[in-house]
Structures are given as C-alpha cells and as structure tokens.
Amino acid sequence: MNRSEFLKMTALAGTAFSIMPAKAVFGNPSSSLRIGVIGTGLRGQELLRLSLQREDTQVVAICDIEPLMLSDALQLFEKAQKPHPVIYTGSPVIYREMLAKEELDAVIIATPWEWHYPMAMDAMDAGVHVGCEVMMGTTVEEHWNIVNKSLQTGKQYMMLENVCYRRDVMAVLQMVRQGIFGELIHLQGGYQHDLREVKFNDGKQAYGGGVEFGANGFSEAKWRTQHSVDRNGDLYPTHGIGPLSKMLNIHAGNRFSSLVSMASKARGLHDYIVKTGGAEHPNAAVKFSLGDIVTTMIKTANEETILLQHDTSLPRPYSLGFRVQGTKGLWMDINKSIHIEDITQPHRWEEAKDWLTKFDHPLWQKYGSDAQGAGHGGMDFFVVHAFLEAIKRGEPTPISVFDSAAWSVITPLSEWSVANNSNSIDFPDFTMGKWNTLPQIFANNDDY
Amino acid sequence: MNRSEFLKMTALAGTAFSIMPAKAVFGNPSSSLRIGVIGTGLRGQELLRLSLQREDTQVVAICDIEPLMLSDALQLFEKAQKPHPVIYTGSPVIYREMLAKEELDAVIIATPWEWHYPMAMDAMDAGVHVGCEVMMGTTVEEHWNIVNKSLQTGKQYMMLENVCYRRDVMAVLQMVRQGIFGELIHLQGGYQHDLREVKFNDGKQAYGGGVEFGANGFSEAKWRTQHSVDRNGDLYPTHGIGPLSKMLNIHAGNRFSSLVSMASKARGLHDYIVKTGGAEHPNAAVKFSLGDIVTTMIKTANEETILLQHDTSLPRPYSLGFRVQGTKGLWMDINKSIHIEDITQPHRWEEAKDWLTKFDHPLWQKYGSDAQGAGHGGMDFFVVHAFLEAIKRGEPTPISVFDSAAWSVITPLSEWSVANNSNSIDFPDFTMGKWNTLPQIFANNDDY
Numbered sequence: 001m002n003r004s005e006f007l008k009m010t011a012l013a014g015t016a017f018s019i020m021p022a023k024a025v026f027g028n029p030s031s032s033l034r035i036g037v038i039g040t041g042l043r044g045q046e047l048l049r050l051s052l053q054r055e056d057t058q059v060v061a062i063c064d065i066e067p068l069m070l071s072d073a074l075q076l077f078e079k080a081q082k083p084h085p086v087i088y089t090g091s092p093v094i095y096r097e098m099l100a101k102e103e104l105d106a107v108i109i110a111t112p113w114e115w116h117y118p119m120a121m122d123a124m125d126a127g128v129h130v131g132c133e134v135m136m137g138t139t140v141e142e143h144w145n146i147v148n149k150s151l152q153t154g155k156q157y158m159m160l161e162n163v164c165y166r167r168d169v170m171a172v173l174q175m176v177r178q179g180i181f182g183e184l185i186h187l188q189g190g191y192q193h194d195l196r197e198v199k200f201n202d203g204k205q206a207y208g209g210g211v212e213f214g215a216n217g218f219s220e221a222k223w224r225t226q227h228s229v230d231r232n233g234d235l236y237p238t239h240g241i242g243p244l245s246k247m248l249n250i251h252a253g254n255r256f257s258s259l260v261s262m263a264s265k266a267r268g269l270h271d272y273i274v275k276t277g278g279a280e281h282p283n284a285a286v287k288f289s290l291g292d293i294v295t296t297m298i299k300t301a302n303e304e305t306i307l308l309q310h311d312t313s314l315p316r317p318y319s320l321g322f323r324v325q326g327t328k329g330l331w332m333d334i335n336k337s338i339h340i341e342d343i344t345q346p347h348r349w350e351e352a353k354d355w356l357t358k359f360d361h362p363l364w365q366k367y368g369s370d371a372q373g374a375g376h377g378g379m380d381f382f383v384v385h386a387f388l389e390a391i392k393r394g395e396p397t398p399i400s401v402f403d404s405a406a407w408s409v410i411t412p413l414s415e416w417s418v419a420n421n422s423n424s425i426d427f428p429d430f431t432m433g434k435w436n437t438l439p440q441i442f443a444n445n446d447d448y
Numbered sequence: 449m450n451r452s453e454f455l456k457m458t459a460l461a462g463t464a465f466s467i468m469p470a471k472a473v474f475g476n477p478s479s480s481l482r483i484g485v486i487g488t489g490l491r492g493q494e495l496l497r498l499s500l501q502r503e504d505t506q507v508v509a510i511c512d513i514e515p516l517m518l519s520d521a522l523q524l525f526e527k528a529q530k531p532h533p534v535i536y537t538g539s540p541v542i543y544r545e546m547l548a549k550e551e552l553d554a555v556i557i558a559t560p561w562e563w564h565y566p567m568a569m570d571a572m573d574a575g576v577h578v579g580c581e582v583m584m585g586t587t588v589e590e591h592w593n594i595v596n597k598s599l600q601t602g603k604q605y606m607m608l609e610n611v612c613y614r615r616d617v618m619a620v621l622q623m624v625r626q627g628i629f630g631e632l633i634h635l636q637g638g639y640q641h642d643l644r645e646v647k648f649n650d651g652k653q654a655y656g657g658g659v660e661f662g663a664n665g666f667s668e669a670k671w672r673t674q675h676s677v678d679r680n681g682d683l684y685p686t687h688g689i690g691p692l693s694k695m696l697n698i699h700a701g702n703r704f705s706s707l708v709s710m711a712s713k714a715r716g717l718h719d720y721i722v723k724t725g726g727a728e729h730p731n732a733a734v735k736f737s738l739g740d741i742v743t744t745m746i747k748t749a750n751e752e753t754i755l756l757q758h759d760t761s762l763p764r765p766y767s768l769g770f771r772v773q774g775t776k777g778l779w780m781d782i783n784k785s786i787h788i789e790d791i792t793q794p795h796r797w798e799e800a801k802d803w804l805t806k807f808d809h810p811l812w813q814k815y816g817s818d819a820q821g822a823g824h825g826g827m828d829f830f831v832v833h834a835f836l837e838a839i840k841r842g843e844p845t846p847i848s849v850f851d852s853a854a855w856s857v858i859t860p861l862s863e864w865s866v867a868n869n870s871n872s873i874d875f876p877d878f879t880m881g882k883w884n885t886l887p888q889i890f891a892n893n894d895d896y
Contacts, residue, residue: 185716258869263753264633265752267631295745299710314775314777315776325764332782340763423872
C-alpha cells in the first residue's frame with residue numbers, strides 16, 4: 001500500500017473499527033506482502049527468519065544500528081535464498097527514512113521496549129501496519145496514543161504475543177470454548193523466568209559470563225536491565241495475560257476492570273552481581289527498584305479473577321504458572337494436571353497430557369510440522385503467521401490494538417499500584433465502550 | 449489453678465507479657481493438667497481423643513448441646529480407660545457453668561466459629577487457659593478483645609492451627625532456618641479444598657448425600673455454610689498463614705503490615721445445589737456472598753510478600769498450595785519439587801522428597817510413631833501436644849495470642865478489602881510494638 005492508498009484508508013478508519021467486520025476493511029487483500037523489519041537483534045532475527053520462509057512475503061528492508069546483528073540478519077536471506085533487503089543503519093531514528101522511502105505493507109518491530117512506542121506511532125503515520133514485539137509503551141498515555149493513532153490511520157497494530165499460540169495453551173482454549181471447565185472463575189499466569197543471565201553478561205555473549213549491563217552489556221542486557229533499575233511493577237505481563245485474555249473473551253464481551261499489585265523486596269539482582277562479579281564490582285553499588293516477585297490481581301467485568309506473577313530475578317525453573325479454573329474443574333501447568341468433575345476421579349488430579357492431545361487446536365494440527373524448529377517450541381511460527389496472514393487478507397488481526405493495549409498497560413498500572421501501597425486502580429477502556437459488542441476472532445478456525 | 453491463684457496471676461500478667469520469658473510465668477509447672485473440652489463434635493472428638501492418650505492430662509469435663517456427639521465422646525473415655533467426665537449440656541451457654549464449677553487449667557474449644565469468641569473470653573475470665581480451634585472472632589474488635597483479655601488475665605490463648613505441624617511443612621521450616629532458601633522473598637499458601645460435601649449434606653451424615661444446611665444440616669453444614677451465605681473474604685486463612693508466619697518470624701522480628709483481597713464471582717455452591725438437589729430445591733434460591741476464589745496478598749514489615757488462596761466451593765483436588773521462595777531457591781508442594789541454586793540442576797526442578805526426609809523436624813523424629821493414627825496425617829497430635837505441654841510447664845505456647853489474632857484477623861480484613869474494590873488495609877499490631885523484640889519459640893527443639 002502506498003501513501004495515497006493510505007490516505008484513502010484513513011477516511012474509512014472510524015467506520016472500520018466501529019463495526020469491526022470480518023473481511024477486507026484494512027485494504028484490499030493481496031497475494032504478496034512487502035514488509036520491513038525494525039530491529040534485527042536475536043529476537044528480530046527469529047521473526048525475520050519466519051517471515052523469509054513464506055512465499056507470500058517479501059522482506060524488502062531491514063533496519064538496525066548494530067553491524068553485527070545486520071550481518072547475521074543478511075545470512076538469513078542467504079539461507080532462505082531470498083533477495084537481499086535494503087539496509088537502514090547508522091542512527092536510532094533511521095527507521096523513519098525506511099518508512100518514508102519504502103512502500104511497505106507492514107513493519108515488524110523487535111527493538112528495545114522504549115523504542116516500540118515511537119516506531120509504531122511513526123509507522124502508522126506512514127500508512128504501515130504494525131506487528132510489534134511485546135510491550136506497547138511505558139505510560140498509560142502512550143497506550144492511548146497508539147490506540148488513537150491506529151483508529152485515526154486505519155492501520156492495524158498487533159502485539160506479537162507468542163504464548164497465545166503455545167500448543168498446550170491453545171488446547172486449553174479449545175477446552176474452554178467447548179465448556180469443559182464450565183463457566184470460568186479464576187485464571188493464573190505470569191512470567192517466572194530466571195533472567196539473571198539475560199540481564200547480565202560479559203558484553204560479548206547474550207547469556208551470562210559476567211555482570212555487565214547497559215553500555216557494557218550485550219543484547220538484552222544493553223537495555224532491558226535498566227528497567228529493573230528504574231521501575232517496580234509487573235514489567236512483563238503479556239505472556240501470562242495474553243492467552244488468559246483470549247480464554248476470557250476480553251474485548252469480545254468482557255474487559256479488565258481493575259488491578260492491584262504488590263512487590264516484594266529487591267534482592268536477587270544485587271545478590272547475583274556480588275556472587276558472580278564480586279562485591280567490588282561497580283554494579284554492586286547499583287540499587288534495583290524492581291521487587292523480586294511482583295504479584296498482580298485483576299478483576300474482569302464478568303467477575304472472574306486473574307492472578308499474574310512476575311519473577312525474573314531469582315534462581316528458579318522456568319514456569320508461566322498457568323491455571324485455568326471454572327465451575328467444572330481446572331488445569332494447571334506446574335503439575336501438568338487436570339481435574340474435571342464427574343470425569344476424572346473425585347478430589348484427584350489426572351495427567352493433562354491426553355486431554356491436551358485430544359483438544360489439540362486445528363491450527364496446530366494443520367501447521368504443526370511447519371512450526372517445527374521455530375522459536376519457543378514452535379509458537380513463534382504461529383504469531384508471525386497470524387499477523388502476516390491477517391494483513392495479507394485485509395482482515396482484523398486476531399490480537400487487536402485494543403487487546404495489545406490492555407495487556408501492555410498492566411505494567412504502568414501495576415507500577416502505580418505498587419507505588420500506592422497496593423491500592424486498586426481501574427483499567428482504561430481502550431475500546432471506548434465497544435468491548436461488549438466486538439466479536440471473538442482469535443483462532444476460530446485453522447486459517448491463522 | 450483455682451480462682452484465687454488466678455487472681456494472683458492477673459497482677460503479674462502485664463509484666464509477664466512485656467518480657468515474654470521462656471519459663472514459668474503462666475503458673476507453676478505441674479505434672480498433671482485438668483482440662484475441659486467445649487464442643488465434642490467430630491473435630492472436638494479428635495482433640496479429646498488425643499488429650500485422653502496422655503498420662504499427664506485429666507479431661508474432667510466435657511460440654512456440648514448434641515446428645516449424639518456427647519455419647520460418641522463418652523465412648524472415647526471408655527476406649528482410653530479413663531474416668532468419665534462431668535457432662536455439661538442442655539444450653540449453648542452451659543459452658544459457663546462448667547467454667548464456674550470445675551477447677552480447670554485449660555479448655556479446648558471446638559465449637560462453631562461464632563462461638564469461639566464468647567467462650568474464649570469467658571474462659572480467660574474464669575482463669576482458664578484456652579486452646580481454641582481456628583478462627584478467633586468475627587470482627588477486628590473481637591480480635592483485640594481476646595488479646596487484651598489474655599494480657600489482662602495472664603491466661604494464654606493458643607489457636608490450634610494443626611498445619612503448623614505438618615511433616616513436610618516442618619521440614620521446610622528447618623530448611624528455612626538453616627538458610628537453604630537464602631533470605632525469604634515470597635511465600636504462598638491457602639485453603640483449596642472442595643468443601644461442597646461439607647457445606648451440604650442430608651442432615652444425617654457429615655459428608656454429602658444432600659443439599660441441606662443450617663437447621664436441616666448435620667455437623668459443619670449446620671453452621672459453617674451460613675458464613676458462605678453472609679460473608680465474602682478469605683474465611684479460612686490460618687492453614688496457609690500459620691506455617692508461613694513461623695517461617696517468616698512473624699512476631700519475632702517481623703509482622704504483617706498490609707493486605708489486599710480480591711474475590712471472584714460466586715457460582716460453585718449454587719451450581720452444586722441445582723445439580724445435586726434440583727432447581728426446585730428451596731436452597732437453590734439462596735444467594736451466596738462468598739466468591740468462589742478469594743485471593744489475598746499480604747506485605748510484611750521485612751518486605752516479603754505472601755499470597756493466600758481460598759477456594760472451597762468448586763470441584764478440585766485438595767491443595768494448600770504452599771510455596772516458599774528465597775534468594776537461593778524455592779519449594780512448592782503442588783509439584784512436590786524444589787530448586788536450590790548451585791545444588792540442584794540449573795533451571796530444573798528436583799523431587800523434594802529426599803530433602804524433606806533429610807530435614808525432618810526433631811519433633812517428628814521423636815514423636816512420629818506417637819502421632820501415627822492421629823488426625824490429618826498425624827499433625828493433630830503435635831498441636832494438642834504443644835498446647836498441653838506448654839500449659840503444663842507454665843511456658844508460653846508456641847502459637848501466641850498475638851499469632852492467633854494476626855492469623856485470624858485476616859478474615860475481617862479481607863472482607864473489608866473485597867468490599868472496598870480491593871483497596872489495601874493495614875494490619876493492626878496486636879503486639880503493640882513488641883513484634884520486633886519477642887523471641888521465636890516455635891518448635892525450636894524436640895520438646896513441643
């Protein structure tokens with residue numbers, strides 16, 4: 001889509017979003033997409049690789065400030081036997097030149113969190129759809145600005161939340177939809193992942209080997225760790241809330257109404273620095289704001305409760321801590337078990353494995369072999385597929401700008417609650433009243 | 449101890465509590481205890497049975513209003529070959545006559561929750577120590593009144609919270625004390641128990657078989673269910689918070705500072721009535737206030753966070769949901785696993801079994817065989833033993849009146865928070881400033 005087409009779309013945007021139809025309001029369907037990738041670090045490379053696998057997608061431009069990362073990205077084009085892209089580099093804002101010069105249908109953004117907001121805003125202003133890695137912005141106002149920009153420009157914004165497509169989680173979604181759990185009552189999820197070797201490294205490798213971060217760090221340690229210095233709240237809520245949101249029909253008859261967060265003391269990151277780098281290392285003097293464990297409770301309009309846990313600074317095994325509980329039973333991933341009244345033994349757990357196989361989602365049945373080898377157990381394949389397929393067809397993305405905003409805004413809301421003695425705070429309604437009439441369009445079939 | 453001795457003690461009480469010494473301030477140690485049991489329902493019978501096993505204890509009086517329960521209780525005296533007690537019956541307040549007539553050292557109270565408060569108040573006024581089943585009172589004020597009454601009379605009040613003595617929980621307490629988890633950061637517990645067949649029965653059996661409660665119910669359904677009709681909050685926090693409190697040294701250098709609670713919608717009890725008794729049953733019209741899942745977060749003075757879950761109205765397997773997490777690792781009971789940095793495999797769970805065996809508490813090593821056959825996996829033995837042993841020796845009970853109040857007051861605080869949009873509420877400091885100087889006296893050795 002070029003700029004003149006974009007301008008025509010803009011006029012339609014209000015109507016488009018107010019009725020959210022199933023087909024072709026976001027441009028004419030096309031057989032081929034022209035996309036740009038902003039950010040070709042380790043995460044961007046995976047999203048790029050998946051885009052390059054597709055026959056319907058041309059990655060015409062890539063953009064990064066790190067020569068090493070760009071060079072690795074180019075090798076992916078070689079491997080995929082695809083034409084080299086135009087490369088934009090040399091300045092953190094060079095992406096604007098890419099947006100102005102290239103005729104793009106969409107961009108995929110995989111940059112540090114704080115860059116997501118300006119890049120997405122500029123992309124939509126340039127008439128380009130946005131598929132953005134998780135976290136939309138830093139403040140509540142930025143989330144509103146993205147939503148309004150999308151509505152004004154008629155450009156879609158989809159947060160590329162891959163856990164929505166985790167195989168077991170999608171099977172549980174099918175079970176929810178078929179009423180296996182009865183009426184949903186309480187759900188849990190979170191991000192419980194020992195990131196200490198992501199937050200700190202030796203400046204050369206992506207994982208561990210030192211206690212450097214910021215200018216001296218490499219990859220995520222360069223930027224992600226500073227958020228743990230400056231902020232205290234659930235900094236990474238979307239892996240948990242994304243899938244739960246789809247089970248609860250958020251923005252398809254339901255919405256988040258209020259939130260409270262509580263943070264523990266902060267010990268883990270400091271202790272890690274002292275243990276690994278010694279008490280004399282300059283970073284041992286850094287004071288981290290982020291509580292080691294941040295717990296958040298959310299209430300929905302339909303009166304379900306949601307528990308989110310953020311736990312990234314202590315030694316622990318990885319677990320997203322899912323629990324899906326309704327009037328007829330529950331599933332938990334930590335013990336890989338399920339209990340369903342009148343079907344499993346009373347008061348007993350049953351191994352969930354057979355259930356997850358039985359309710360395997362049609363998307364996984366169709367694309368499971370294509371997803372093999374894709375990042376994070378294959379789920380990255382599906383989230384890229386969903387974004388590009390919806391854009392190509394001119395249909396609404398299955399994760400809407402409203403979804404993306406409501407999931408990501410949990411971070412600033414939880415920071416507020418932590419800073420205010422865990423008092424509760426109401427959610428903004430990014431749909432402006434339409435949450436109760438919008439349809440559910442996430443993974444309804446085996447298309448995307 | 450008779451009334452004149454009691455009066456002498458009263459004068460000492462202020463001093464006694466202000467220094468909380470280890471020995472002999474609650475009366476002279478004696479080789480034999482005279483106790484009364486108020487409430488000989490199913491729970492009271494178990495506590496009675498354990499008391500009758502002891503050579504140092506004479507159960508001289510029992511009290512109940514149900515002839516059937518009294519008759520079952522008498523059989524326990526037969527079995528134990530102990531002299532029959534004086535029986536007080538015929539009125540809900542006949543216990544007062546028992547307190548006035550009998551020369552008791554202590555009473556054990558195992559009556560409906562709403563009776564705990566007046567009975568404990570009257571017992572302390574009569575110069576009798578109190579061992580009371582869980583839940584101290586209904587309002588915050590009642591909790592204060594119990595604490596003040598105990599201080600004024602010099603009579604001890606111990607909540608008989610048995611889970612403090614669960615074998616795995618005590619092993620984990622040992623691990624905490626030996627620093628295996630490092631500095632504690634976040635703990636979880638709760639009461640997740642499908643009580644639908646406790647809350648409803650056929651009026652003849654204690655578990656299930658019908659959907660009656662209140663006047664038409666039997667045993668706990670007679671009184672417990674009404675709390676689910678009238679109240680919305682964490683109605684049963686002590687099984688979770690008791691053990692966690694001891695790990696966190698609450699009232700031995702730490703205290704609960706604030707709390708927030710959130711409740712889901714209420715569906716489980718109504719659905720059960722309709723499913724089991726039919727939509728035409730009169731109880732299908734009862735509106736239950738208690739949310740099916742009530743989640744509570746507590747912050748401590750030392751900045752640990754605690755998560756409590758109350759889940760008693762839905763089909764599910766029993767789980768108290770313990771999690772004990774510090775700077776060096778964590779234990780969870782739901783997956784029976786542990787992770788300790790530099791000892792277990794990085795990022796991996798290890799089965800907890802061997803750890804729990806290795807750190808078996810000295811009390812269990814000494815009394816494990818005596819505890820066999822006691823209720824709830826043996827832990828009932830230890831809680832009765834601890835209460836009677838401390839009273840006999842004239843030493844402070846290992847669960848103090850301050851502990852008991854702080855654990856039980858969670859219920860009215862959580863009701864307040866649920867009713868106030870999950871805003872946070874500060875804990876009362878029942879120790880009146882002494883929480884930071886009182887010693888830890890819980891299970892420090894193999895005595896009690």
